[in-house]
Amino acid sequence: GAGVSQSPRYKVAKRGQDVALRCDPISGHVSLFWYQQALGQGPEFLTYFQNEAQLDKSGLPSDRFFAERPEGSVSTLKIQRTQQEDSAVYLCASSLLGLGLADTQYFGPGTRLTVL
Amino acid sequence: EDKVVQSPLSLVVHEGDTVTLNCSYEVTNFRSLLWYKQEKKAPTFLFMLTSSGIEKKSGRLSSILDKKELFSILNITATQTGDSAVYLCAVGGYGGATNKLIFGTGTLLAVQP
Numbered sequence: 467g468a469g470v471s472q473s474p475r476y477k478v479a480k481r482g483q484d485v486a487l488r489c490d491p492i493s494g495h496v497s498l499f500w501y502q503q504a505l506g507q508g509p510e511f512l513t514y515f516q517n518e519a520q521l522d523k524s525g526l527p528s529d530r531f532f533a534e535r536p537e538g539s540v541s542t543l544k545i546q547r548t549q550q551e552d553s554a555v556y557l558c559a560s561s562l563l564g565l566g567l568a569d570t571q572y573f574g575p576g577t578r579l580t581v582l
Numbered sequence: 583e584d585k586v587v588q589s590p591l592s593l594v595v596h597e598g599d600t601v602t603l604n605c606s607y608e609v610t611n612f613r614s615l616l617w618y619k620q621e622k623k624a625p626t627f628l629f630m631l632t633s634s635g636i637e638k639k640s641g642r643l644s645s646i647l648d649k650k651e652l653f654s655i656l657n658i659t660a661t662q663t664g665d666s667a668v669y670l671c672a673v674g675g676y677g678g679a680t681n682k683l684i685f686g687t688g689t690l691l692a693v694q695p
Contacts, residue, residue, distance in 0.1 A: 499682065507687055508670055508672075509670075509672075510685070511680075511682040514680050514682055521680060524680070525682070564681075568613050568630070569614075569681070570627050571616070571683060573618075573626075574624055576623070
């Protein structure tokens with residue numbers, strides 16, 4: 467597609483439910499990122515994929531968060547047993563080049579997760 | 583610890599004014615600095631800066647990087663109401679198995695008619 471797409475755009479979950487957020491990066495982009503953005507804050511890094519390899523997951527806040535990109539294109543961020551503090555906008559970004567190269571990251575519209 | 587600090591946190595101007603937004607950073611092995619504009623949706627890319635002293639321009643927007651003093655500025659001339667948004671500064675560094683960006687908290691710009 468022309469840009470990064472994410473689904474769903476909005477998700478309401480009850481505390482304790484599992485959620486799955488999807489990201490479709492720009493076709494051909496090697497790198498894929500997930501960020502979490504709390505209200506009034508800048509995005510904070512969660513995890514990074516180069517093709518299908520998850521090279522950095524240092525930003526995942528707990529073991530309830532899991533991400534995958536099995537075929538090197540679409541990615542899914544899964545949050546198990548959601549908590550209220552998980553409420554945020556989850557942004558996906560992709561870039562053309564791989565590790566170590568200065569490159570522009572293009573962002574999707576985000577998924578706004580609200581945990582009740 | 584790597585960090586990015588933006589100032590001011592918020593700014594209110596009138597149409598036609600010129601504004602300057604600031605971004606200072608501390609990052610290990612600097613690679614690039616990026617500016618994004620965020621309205622109520624995805625951050626949209628404005629500029630990527632990698633070299634000191636070279637101004638990048640796009641219409642009424644321009645930006646420059648000073649790698650010695652570790653800061654960048656984003657200028658917007660002849661502001662319009664459509665410029666109202668949060669402007670995010672982000673920095674990437676070399677090293678480790680990541681290409682992650684570290685973001686500042688943003689500057690909220692409101693342009694009044």
